[in-house]
Amino acid sequence: MYHSKKIMLLGSGELGKEVMIEAQRLGIETIAVDRYADAPAMQVAHRSYVIDMLNPKEIRQIVEAEKPDLIVPEIEAIATSELVKLEEEGYHVIPTARATKLTMDREGIRRLAAETLQLPTARYQFADTYEEFQQAVQAMGFPCVVKPIMSSSGKGQSICRSEADLENCWHVAQEGGRTKNGKVIVEEFIRFESEITLLTVRAVNGTLFCPPIGHIQQDGDYIESWQPHNMTEEQITKAKEIAKTITDALGGYGVFGVELFLAKDQVYFSEVSPRPHDTGLVTLVTQNLSEFALHVRAILGFPIPEITLNTPGASRPFKAQEELDDYRIEGVEQALATPNTQIRIFGKPVTKVGRRIAVTLSSSTTVEEARKQAKQALDQLVLRKS
Numbered sequence: 290m291y292h293s294k295k296i297m298l299l300g301s302g303e304l305g306k307e308v309m310i311e312a313q314r315l316g317i318e319t320i321a322v323d324r325y326a327d328a329p330a331m332q333v334a335h336r337s338y339v340i341d342m343l344n345p346k347e348i349r350q351i352v353e354a355e356k357p358d359l360i361v362p363e364i365e366a367i368a369t370s371e372l373v374k375l376e377e378e379g380y381h382v383i384p385t386a387r388a389t390k391l392t393m394d395r396e397g398i399r400r401l402a403a404e405t406l407q408l409p410t411a412r413y414q415f416a417d418t419y420e421e422f423q424q425a426v427q428a429m430g431f432p433c434v435v436k437p438i439m440s441s442s443g444k445g446q447s448i449c450r451s452e453a454d455l456e457n458c459w460h461v462a463q464e465g466g467r468t469k470n471g472k473v474i475v476e477e478f479i480r481f482e483s484e485i486t487l488l489t490v491r492a493v494n495g496t497l498f499c500p501p502i503g504h505i506q507q508d509g510d511y512i513e514s515w516q517p518h519n520m521t522e523e524q525i526t527k528a529k530e531i532a533k534t535i536t537d538a539l540g541g542y543g544v545f546g547v548e549l550f551l552a553k554d555q556v557y558f559s560e561v562s563p564r565p566h567d568t569g570l571v572t573l574v575t576q577n578l579s580e581f582a583l584h585v586r587a588i589l590g591f592p593i594p595e596i597t598l599n600t601p602g603a604s605r606p607f608k609a610q611e612e613l614d615d616y617r618i619e620g621v622e623q624a625l626a627t628p629n630t631q632i633r634i635f636g637k638p639v640t641k642v643g644r645r646i647a648v649t650l651s652s653s654t655t656v657e658e659a660r661k662q663a664k665q666a667l668d669q670l671v672l673r674k675s
Contacts, residue, residue: 293318294589297357299342300364301330303635303645304565307573307581308361309333315585320355327638330363345371352380359383359588363564365393365439383588384491384541388563391539395438395474398561406534408558411550412477422459425475434476435459436509437466446509448478479557481550485518486568489532489545490583494592496533499576499583501525503656504568510643513663514568515603515656516575520551527556535561544569544584567606567645574631574650575602600652603659605667607647609640615675616640618647624669627662629653632670640672 293316298305301321306329309319313333321334324342331337336355340347345368352360352375360372361383369390376386391397396415403410414425415438426433426449435458437445445465449458462473484506488499503518504511520528532547535558539545546566550557569580577597578586586593607618616639624632630651637646647670651662 291316294358295320295355296359296361296588297322297352297355298330298334299323299348299360299362299367301328301334301337302363303329303633303637303648304567304570304581305330305363306333306635307570307579308363308565308584311579311581311585315589317585317589320357322351324366325638327636329635329637332636342367344368348372349375361564361588362389367393369393384539384543384545384563388539388541392561392563393439395436395560396472399474401538402535402558402561406538408531408534409555410558411479414475415472416475417472419459422473422475423455426455429475429477432478434478435462436474436476437462438472438474440466444509449475479550479552481552481557483518483551484559485520485528485549485551486514486566487528487532487547487549488566488569488572488580488583489536489547490587490593490596491536491540491542491545492583492587492593493542493590494594496536497583497593497596498529498532499569499572499580499596500598501528502566502568502571508643511568511606512608513603513605513660514571515601515660516571517598517601517656519656524551524556531556531558539563542587542590544580544587568604570606570633570648571602571604571650573633574629574652575600601654601656601659602650602652603656603663604651605649605663606645607649607667607670607672609642609644609646609672611640611672612642613640613672613674617673617675619671619673620669624649624666627651627666627669629659630662630666632666646672 295318297320301323321330321337373386416422486502500517504514546562548559565580572579649666653659
């Protein structure tokens with residue numbers, strides 16, 4: 290009988306599905322865990338479990354039953370304090386339990402980046418109450434960015450442009466956060482030229498970087514990404530310095546999605562995810578090793594000789610515009626008629642407004658052409674009630 294290592298994925302969305310596929314290519318036993326049944330990664334895993342991801346007892350119960358070699362968080366909404374305890378007992382959390390806990394909390398990661406590591410960031414203040422929030426907005430000035438301390442995929446984010454927006458921005462942050470009536474961060478509005486994800490890989494043979502991925506966000510969630518993003522040598526050097534500093538501080542092995550703002554005279558740190566990044570889906574068609582293949586190799590302790598860009602490419606997520614329990618996606622045949630284009634349909638059991646349910650991926654000789662093709666394919670897709 291073949292004996293392999295066992296990976297337990299906490300969070301089983303579309304990114305986790307690609308991680309599972311890559312792990313299985315290397316003969317790894319895979320277990321998918323999430324708060325709902327039939328999540329994308331569950332469809333390809335050897336076994337799966339549905340639990341309350343924020344309940345420490347349920348997390349512990351499943352870990353102690355399965356005894357995985359690696360616990361791999363794929364989302365922020367996990368009982369991270371329990372992961373810290375499990376790590377202390379000898380379980381291996383990717384990249385580390387501390388990194389998972391810190392990056393779930395915008396306050397923790399921002400204070401680490403700006404105050405401990407002295408990285409350039411937007412000015413910011415935290416607020417526990419509506420009164421403190423009003424004071425923080427006054428200190429930052431209009432416009433400013435408001436985010437809940439704990440959220441994912443841009444939930445709860447808004448731009449406060451005037452005093453008339455105060456109540457609504459506070460309400461959006463409270464509703465969109467992982468905890469209701471929670472703390473918020475109010476950030477200075479950076480006048481940036483573009484924003485990028487610098488996928489940073491910590492592996493047994495050192496730190497490597499993928500070519501920069503440019504992206505456009507709407508309501509805090511990405512609507513388009515492309516690779517490579519055009520940057521000056523000076524910007525690339527600075528971006529790599531920031532990414533290496535923050536990932537060295539977090540430690541462990543794996544892919545980190547480091548988000549940065551590019552302004553005329555500065556590169557600013559924005560956020561970091563200790564796992565593959567949604568904007569990095571584009572690497573499925575651009576690189577010799579996708580971000581998912583890189584993540585699996587790194588966390589297993591395998592060396593990564595080099596990361597090369599085979600071709601420019603672009604991605605466009607297909608988002609649901611309505612809530613459906615029974616749905617289908619039409620126009621796939623027409624979308625696949627677009628040159629050098631692939632589609633990933635995630636197979637999520639239900640749709641919600643704004644939820645990603647598929648992505649178009651295109652490659653070409655130029656980023657501009659790849660972006661056009663990805664958009665052309667996206668425009669063919671239609672969500673229908675079954």
